[in-house]
Amino acid sequence: MTSKDMVDNAARESKSNDTEREMIEIELLLEGIHRLYGYDFRNYALPSIKRRIYYHAQSENVSTVSGLQEKVLHDRSAFDRLVQSLSIPVTEMFRDPELFLKFRQKIIPILRTYPYIRIWHAGCSTGEEVYSMAILLHEEGLYDKARIYATDMNNLSLQQAKEGVYGIDRMKLYTKNYLESGGTQSFSEYYTAKYDSVMFHPFLRKNIIFAEHNLATDRSFNEFNIIFCRNVMIYFNDELRNHVHGLFYDSLSHFGVLVLGAKESIHFTDYSDSYEPLDRLEKIYRKIK
Ligand SMILES: C[S@@+](CC[C@H](N)C(=O)[O-])C[C@H]1O[C@@H](n2cnc3c(N)ncnc32)[C@H](O)[C@@H]1O
Structure with a gap:
């Protein structure tokens, strides 16, 4: 050597x-x-x-x-x-507007046929995704029969979500997202501006329940028609991802809808055969067995 x-x-x-x-x-x-x-x-x-x-x-x-x-x-x-x-509480309102557009076009007609609607936003961060859903349901005339459960493991983020106060500098992007997602009103009708922040109107919060829930350690707590879990499981390894998919499977009603983030998929999990894609590109899946 x-x-x-x-x-x-x-x-x-x-x-x-x-x-x-x-x-x-x-x-x-x-x-x-x-x-x-x-x-x-x-x-x-x-x-x-x-x-x-x-x-x-x-x-x-x-x-x-x-x-x-x-x-x-x-x-x-x-x-x-x-x-x-x-x-990593990064989020925005009507994030990936095309998804919200597809949700309006494909899922809202299904929800119209239900007597009531239960939705779970798992990993809701500071709440922007949840207010987006509240606005969408309001515009489609479905808000009053909906209950939205918004959960995260991060209590500080949840506090901000409950307040519904965001920086005014974000509104340009959020208005653009809202319009691209099929929004039908003037976006500024949904909030009141004060100095450098805006507060979303309390009527949007009426049917939202905010609660701390950890996907790694807590159990299923209800049965839902819709589960949104976007940009959360990208941070998990395969084992935890499978565990969380088990939790969602147990928490979804038959024909319930699961919405994942743009970089996420049901494939390569133990539950891939339990769902069919309703929109492959936008990661909207329906539980079929
Ligand atoms: C990048 S944000 C996604 C927010 C929103 N869903 C979106 O797509 O814009 C990820 C969120 O997942 C939450 N999170 C991470 N691990 C979690 C866990 N084990 N249980 C619940 N929430 C978790 C974080 O606290 C954070 O708020």
Whole structure:
């Protein structure tokens, strides 16, 4: 073996030790959080949760994941901050307007035939998706017979969702999305502007129940005609994704409709044969068995 080979081998070994150490630290952190606080991030997709944890460690001024673990296990507020970082509450009103348009065209006629409608928005974040649904049902004359359950594991996001107050700078995009989604009114009729924020009208909240619910650890709590779970399961590994699909399957009525995010699919899960696509492109599926 040449001295260059020896140097290369040593570098490889040190790199693999670093990776091993990294994995141990992350697993211990997530295990500790689960045991102490009951939040289960152990089956989140590794690349993205790892990236988030390292990024968050920097903002907490700790140089290692073990340092972060010590802080989080000894200080509830440090844990709460970590949950915010891991939660990724990015959302918008009428996000993917084409989906809402297809929902109006294909699903609303079905809902008209029901005596009442139960909808679950799982992972609703700060509520923009839920208010979009409330507006859509209102315009279709179906709001009064609907109950919308809006859940998330992130309590801070839920508080904002309950208030329905958003930055005025978002309204240009939301108005554009609303119009592209088939909106029939003037979008500004749905909110009142004050300084740099807007508040959505309380009548839209009348039939919405906001509640904390963790898809990794909590059970099914009702039977629904429609479940929206968009841009949540992309952060999960296959095992957790399957678990959550089991939860949705158990929570949907026969012929209930499941709506996933643009980058998500029912394929490659244990439940792919239990649904038929109502709109393949927009990820709208109907439970058939
Ligand atoms: C990117 S947002 C998606 C919001 C909205 N559905 C949308 O598509 O615009 C992801 C949300 O999923 C929530 N989330 C992540 N893991 C969760 C879990 N285990 N249980 C419930 N909500 C979760 C996060 O807190 C966050 O609010």
